Amino acid sequence: xxxxxxxxxxxxxxxxxxxxxxxxxxxxxxxxxxxxxxxxxxxxxxxxxxxxxxxxxxxxxxxxxxxxxxxxxxxxxxxxxxxxxxxxxxxxxxxxx
Numbered sequence: 001x002x003x004x005x006x007x008x009x010x011x012x013x014x015x016x017x018x019x020x021x022x023x024x025x026x027x028x029x030x031x032x033x034x035x036x037x038x039x040x041x042x043x044x045x046x047x048x049x050x051x052x053x054x055x056x057x058x059x060x061x062x063x064x065x066x067x068x069x070x071x072x073x074x075x076x077x078x079x080x081x082x083x084x085x086x087x088x089x090x091x092x093x094x095x096x097x
Contacts, residue, residue, distance in 0.1 A: 007074035014067035039064035
């Protein structure tokens, strides 16, 4: 994957997880707030979710929190966003020419 597209991949992944968690909240009758990371709101309500969904609620909440942070770095200018992932500016992995 080209490094130039990485912020977009992070954004899309974060949006997908956010929408899934908000759907879980709606399923149990809770209108989700207008914020990106709602994973912490799902956890206390997981007993109301179908067992297959509830079993993975904690993992989804963890991923949501991580992706929200990564999205902020990707979009709001963390200089090291790609550098700490082994990618240099220009889209090449460290060590490539």
